[in-house]
Amino acid sequence: MIRVDHIDVSYDGATKILAELSFTVERGAFIGIIGPNGSGKTTLLKTISRILSPTGGVVRIDGRDLASIPNRDLARTLGVVPQETAINFDFTVMDVVLMGRHPHIDRLASESKEDIAIARRAMAMTGTEQFRDRSVNEISGGERQRVIIARALAQEPKVLLLDEPTSHLDISHQIEILNIFKKLEGEVTTIGVFHDLNLAAHYCDTLILLDRGEIRAMGSPADVLTRDHLGRIFHINATVKKSPRTGKPYVIPIIGEGAPLRGALRIHLICGGGTGSDLMHELHQQGYALSAGVLCINDSDYEIAAELGIPCITEPPFGEIRPDSLHELEVMLGCADAVIVTDMPVGRGNLANIRILERYCATPIILFGRSDATGAARDFTGGEAERLFALLKARGATAVADYQDLWNTLQDLERRGDPAEQG
Amino acid sequence: MITRRHVLVLALLICLLCLSMAATVTMGSTSVALDMILSDPTASLIIFELRLPRVIAAVLVGFGLAVAGTAMQGLFKNPMADPYILGTSSGGALAAVFSLVFLGGHGQTLLAFVGATMATFLVYTVARQRGRAPVETLLLSGIAVSLLLSAVLTLIMWTAGENVHQIFSWLWGGFPLASWGDVWIASLILVGCAIIFVYARDLNVLALGEEEATHLGVNVERFKQLLLCVSSFITALAVSVSGIIGFIGLITPHVMRLIVGPDHRVLIPASMIAGGLILLWSDTMVRSFTSEMPVGVLTAFLGAPFFVYLLRTRMRT
Numbered sequence: 001m002i003r004v005d006h007i008d009v010s011y012d013g014a015t016k017i018l019a020e021l022s023f024t025v026e027r028g029a030f031i032g033i034i035g036p037n038g039s040g041k042t043t044l045l046k047t048i049s050r051i052l053s054p055t056g057g058v059v060r061i062d063g064r065d066l067a068s069i070p071n072r073d074l075a076r077t078l079g080v081v082p083q084e085t086a087i088n089f090d091f092t093v094m095d096v097v098l099m100g101r102h103p104h105i106d107r108l109a110s111e112s113k114e115d116i117a118i119a120r121r122a123m124a125m126t127g128t129e130q131f132r133d134r135s136v137n138e139i140s141g142g143e144r145q146r147v148i149i150a151r152a153l154a155q156e157p158k159v160l161l162l163d164e165p166t167s168h169l170d171i172s173h174q175i176e177i178l179n180i181f182k183k184l185e186g187e188v189t190t191i192g193v194f195h196d197l198n199l200a201a202h203y204c205d206t207l208i209l210l211d212r213g214e215i216r217a218m219g220s221p222a223d224v225l226t227r228d229h230l231g232r233i234f235h236i237n238a239t240v241k242k243s244p245r246t247g248k249p250y251v252i253p254i255i256g257e258g259a260p261l262r263g264a265l266r267i268h269l270i271c272g273g274g275t276g277s278d279l280m281h282e283l284h285q286q287g288y289a290l291s292a293g294v295l296c297i298n299d300s301d302y303e304i305a306a307e308l309g310i311p312c313i314t315e316p317p318f319g320e321i322r323p324d325s326l327h328e329l330e331v332m333l334g335c336a337d338a339v340i341v342t343d344m345p346v347g348r349g350n351l352a353n354i355r356i357l358e359r360y361c362a363t364p365i366i367l368f369g370r371s372d373a374t375g376a377a378r379d380f381t382g383g384e385a386e387r388l389f390a391l392l393k394a395r396g397a398t399a400v401a402d403y404q405d406l407w408n409t410l411q412d413l414e415r416r417g418d419p420a421e422q423g
Numbered sequence: 424m425i426t427r428r429h430v431l432v433l434a435l436l437i438c439l440l441c442l443s444m445a446a447t448v449t450m451g452s453t454s455v456a457l458d459m460i461l462s463d464p465t466a467s468l469i470i471f472e473l474r475l476p477r478v479i480a481a482v483l484v485g486f487g488l489a490v491a492g493t494a495m496q497g498l499f500k501n502p503m504a505d506p507y508i509l510g511t512s513s514g515g516a517l518a519a520v521f522s523l524v525f526l527g528g529h530g531q532t533l534l535a536f537v538g539a540t541m542a543t544f545l546v547y548t549v550a551r552q553r554g555r556a557p558v559e560t561l562l563l564s565g566i567a568v569s570l571l572l573s574a575v576l577t578l579i580m581w582t583a584g585e586n587v588h589q590i591f592s593w594l595w596g597g598f599p600l601a602s603w604g605d606v607w608i609a610s611l612i613l614v615g616c617a618i619i620f621v622y623a624r625d626l627n628v629l630a631l632g633e634e635e636a637t638h639l640g641v642n643v644e645r646f647k648q649l650l651l652c653v654s655s656f657i658t659a660l661a662v663s664v665s666g667i668i669g670f671i672g673l674i675t676p677h678v679m680r681l682i683v684g685p686d687h688r689v690l691i692p693a694s695m696i697a698g699g700l701i702l703l704w705s706d707t708m709v710r711s712f713t714s715e716m717p718v719g720v721l722t723a724f725l726g727a728p729f730f731v732y733l734l735r736t737r738m739r740t
Contacts, residue, residue, distance in 0.1 A: 051634055075640030088500040088630045089685035094424060095627070102628050103640035107621060110425060110688075151631075155639070 001027050002048065002159060002189060007057035009040075009047050009213075017043045018213045021057070025206075027158075028186040032204035033193045034224075036234055039210040041193040042163055048191065049080050049161050061159065075103035079157035081165045085148050090135040093147050097123055097132075100154030122153035126180055142173035149180060160184070162192035166199070178203045197251045201225055202243075209233060225249045227307075237285055239307065254281050265414055268292065268336035269310075270353050275342035276301040279368060282403060284308045288410075291332045294325045294353055321352040329356060338413055339363055340406075343370035345378040346385035354388045364413055365397035368406060429689040432682060436696040443700055444482065447707040448474050477601040480609050480664055481706040481718075482699035484598075485671060487612035487661045489698020491654040492672025493691055494619045497626040498650045499547075501561060502680075503733065505672035506539075506658040509561070510568040512669070514542020515655075515662035516593045517572050517579075523590070524583045532608060536659035542568060543655050595717035596666025598706055605664045615657035616695055622646065623687035630685065668719045670726020671698050677733070 002025040009018040018040045025031050033041045046052045048059055050066055059066040061077060069077070079100070087096065100122065101115040111119075123129045126146040131139050136147055145165065152160060162181065166174040174196070181190055182203055194200035200207060201221035209217040209224050211233045217224045222242070230238045230251065238253045267283060269276055269292040276292065277300060283290055293313030295302045305312040313328045315321055333339060339357065346354060357365060367389065379385040393399065400406045448470055459466040492505040506512050518538025522531045549564035580590050598605075619626075625646055628636045633643045661668070675698040676690065683689045705725075706718045 049638060051637060071637075071642050072640040075638060078638070080635070080638040082632075082635065085631055085635060089502075089680065091627070091630065091685050095686060096631070098424060099628050099631065099639060102624060105624070107624075116424070 001025065001062055002191070003060040003063075004044075004048070005058050005060065007047060007054040007059060009043055009052055009054050016213060018047070018054075021213070021215060023208060023215065023218060025189055025191060027189055029206060030181065030185050030190045030204050031192070032200035032207045032221075033191065033210060034195075034197060034200050034207055035210035035216075038212075040213040041210055043213075044210065045161050045163050045191065045193055049078060050074060072103045075155065077157060078159045078161065079152035079155040080161045081145075081149055081152050081163065083164045084141075084168055085144070087136050087144075090137055092133050093123075093128060093136055093139070094119065094132040096136050096147055097128070097150045097154050100151040103155065118156065119150075119154045122150040125153060125183070126150040127176075142169050142176075145169060145173070146177065146180075149177065153184075158189060160188050160190045162190065164193050164195055167195055174199060197225060201248050201250065202246065222249045225251055237281070239281065239304065241303075254278075254285070265289070265337040265410060266291070266335055267410075268332050268339045269342070270339065270344070270357075271301050271342040272296070272299050272344040272350055274300045275344045275369075277304045279340070279342060280304050280308060280310060284310070286407075291336065293332070294321050294329055294350070296349070318349070320349055326352055326356060329353070333357075333360055333363060336363055338366060338410070340366045340368050341370070342368050343374055343378060345380060347380035351381050351385060351388075354385060354392075357392060358388065365392055366406070366409060367392070367397055367399045369401065370399065371401075425686070425689060429683055429686075433689065433692055433696070436693060436700070440482070440696050440700055440703075443703055444478055447478050447703055450707055450711055472603075476603045476606045477598045477706070477710075478703060479606050480601040481598050481703045483606070483609035483612050484661045484665050484668065485699035485702030486616055486695045487609070487657040487698075488668065488671040488702070489675040489694040490616045490619055490691060491657045491661075492698075493676040493687070493694045494626070494650050494654045495672070496676055497629060497687060498647060498654075499561060500630060500632075502677060503562060503673070503730075505670070506543075506654065506661075507667065507669035507672060508730075509565045510542040510546050510572060511539045511655055511658045512662055512667045513569050513572040513576075514545075515539035515659040516667050517542075517576050519663055520576060520579055520590050520593050523593075524579055532660065532663040535663045536656055539659040539662065540652060540655035542572065543651055547651070592717065593662075593666040595719040596662070596668040597709065597715065597717040597719060598665055599710075599715045601664070608660060609664045612657050612660050615653050615660070616691070618653050619650070619657075620688075620691050622650070623691050626650075626687040626691075627685070666717075666719065668702065668722055670722050670730065671702055673733075674726055674729050675701060677729075 004021055004023050007018060007021050008016060010016045021044065033044060035041050043052060047054055053067065061069070097119045098111055098115065101111060101119065105111060105115060120129070123132060126149050128143065128146050128150050131143060131147070136144055139147070145168070149165070160181065166177050169177065178199060181192070184190065192204070204221065206219065207221050207224040208215055209229060216233055217229055225240055227238060227240055230236055230240070236253045238251050241250045241252065242248070243250050266289045269280060269290060271279065271292065272295055280290065280292065280301070281304070290310045291312070292301070292305045292310050295305070295312055295314055296317050297314045298317050302312060302314060313325050313332065315325055333356070339360070341354070370389070375389060376386060398409055400409055451474060461467065488506060495504040495506065495509060496502050515535040515538050518534040519531050522528060522534045546561070546564050546568045549567065550560040552560065576594070580587055583590060625636070625641050628639045628641055629643070629646070637643050676694045679690055679693045679697050683693045702718070702722070705721050709716045709718045709721055
């Protein structure tokens with residue numbers, strides 16, 4: 001068990017990097033430390049590995065004060081995997097892995113059969129046996145990092161500290177390496193610094209969110225990776241989904257484009273099949289008051305609407321839209337300053353969403369990202385939907401190709417609706 | 424891991440050294456056959472009072488320079504380091520000359536140790552940036568400190584007058600006057616080599632980086648100080664016996680690393696014996712074929728081109 005108890009760490013005795021930090025890590029847990037650059041993640045890790053010493057507070061490993069543990073004892077308890085290791089001479093892979101046994105071997109003794117067996121096991125776990133006689137400097141970066149992990153495993157540590165162990169590797173190597181650590185869960189207490197929030201969420205049971213040297217949140221990935229935290233601490237706008245397979249949160253950052261607007265319009269969105277998700281985010285970010293529907297409750301657009309708190313009319317799956325819902329839709333359309341229809345697929349089930357628009361000549365209708373060519377392919381009503389869209393266009397619905405176009409159109413509408421500018 | 428091949432190479436080197444010592448004793452301006460040693464008193468005098476101490480001194484100094492070079496290359500994680508290039512030898516020589524001119528030669532070895540240690544620490548401190556000493560800055564600060572030391576040395580020579588020739592022999596070292604007394608001083612080199620050998624595995628671990636070595640239980644700061652002190656001690660002993668002999672500490676570990684690999688548990692003894700061999704044969708050449716040309720000149724002729732070659736290949740990668 002690791003207990004970090006009110007530690008302060010400062011740089012050059014002046015600037016505080018960590019302030020009054022406390023947390024406890026249970027034996028065998030896999031903990032991720034996340035946070036923006038400069039939040040103190042690496043400093044925290046270096047304090048636990050005793051490269052830095054805290055100016056206040058104590059770190060305890062299994063009840064022992066970290067500062068009082070002799071070097072060799074500590075090296076037998078705690079292994080560290082750095083981001084990258086430059087090895088200065090052409091040691092073989094086997095030699096490097098055996099270096100992990102250094103704290104276990106007496107000064108004048110040589111490696112025993114047991115040491116070699118342990119090193120072999122560590123190489124088997126990391127899939128590095130096939131390189132055992134090659135120089136560490138002639139294998140690839142991903143392979144070398146696995147060798148460094150094998151070295152840390154050969155230390156047989158009770159605690160493993162990882163400092164962004166996969167940040168220089170491609171995604172397949174990242175997964176491969178994190179799977180190695182996952183296998184150790186329960187036996188080895190692992191604390192890792194991660195930049196990739198999704199990998200951290202997937203692999204860690206507990207996340208610690210650091211910001212400016214303080215813990216802002218600690219708990220399960222779902223509790224820590226919220227839209228609110230991501231916005232306040234990372235300053236990003238993001239969707240957090242739940243992976244349907246693992247139930248872990250999954251962060252999708254929304255990369256904004258276009259000039260920021262202060263939308264004052266009420267917009268109703270007719271969408272479906274995921275065609276409205278991005279649009280909803282963008283409109284929401286720009287500050288428009290939104291409503292949406294009618295949507296089927298297993299539509300991914302509905303999930304986004306629910307997450308963003310957008311009022312939405314819903315239907316159970318596989319049915320046609322019921323009269324009650326259509327009535328609700330009429331009310332919403334009546335309140336809206338504009339209606340946006342996406343290039344959603346149209347079938348018998350949702351055709352009513354379009355048909356109702358025939359009766360709303362007064363409300364401006366915007367057809368977003370819909371061209372005649374794609375439209376035909378998404379018409380599953382035998383030409384009925386196409387006919388309706390053509391009719392809407394003929395009555396003055398605006399076809400809009402991209403976001404830039406959309407912002408211009410909406411700004412025009414806003415100006416037209418503003419009495420001050422009408423005079 | 425230490426393999427059978429390693430053991431074989433070491434055994435071969437030891438045999439080669441013994442044979443070479445036996446052979447070189449008989450060589451020189453007067454050739455002495457081994458069977459004459461016991462019968463002919465002049466021959467026995469030449470062998471026991473002149474050649475044997477000289478051969479042993481050359482081997483011991485060769486041991487010391489090669490081990491100090493190996494330790495410094497491991498310490499600085501930099502294959503361009505050696506006691507000559509880093510100014511350790513110059514610092515030792517300057518202090519030895521100082522004692523010769525101003526103190527009548529008293530405390531020479533001790534002063535040489537102080538001078539050697541101070542020069543090394545100075546070069547390292549100048550070169551260090553955020554706890555690391557990169558090749559370029561290490562070489563440059565070595566040059567800078569060496570220039571300063573040679574200016575001081577010239578100043579001493581200028582004030583010394585009559586001792587100039589003696590001082591000169593420190594700058595381009597050799598063993599023309601090697602005596603049993605020198606052998607006793609030089610034998611302390613073995614102590615230094617033994618200390619460094621005990622820390623061979625720590626040197627291996629240091630190749631992973633200082634933080635990594637700390638995580639493997641090495642007290643890095645104390646270990647670095649120990650290595651610098653012991654290498655300076657060895658270099659100072661070598662300098663006070665033979666003056667400055669360059670490049671042995673650079674070339675030997677390099678060549679041996681190609682043969683036995685980087686594991687210091689093998690590299691240190693292999694370099695040590697090879698260093699003894701190289702210096703023994705270099706000294707035998709100069710005393711046999713020249714009228715006592717300083718052996719430092721020969722090793723510089725061999726070593727300087729090698730140094731340039733290393734610099735070029737490093738620049739390419």
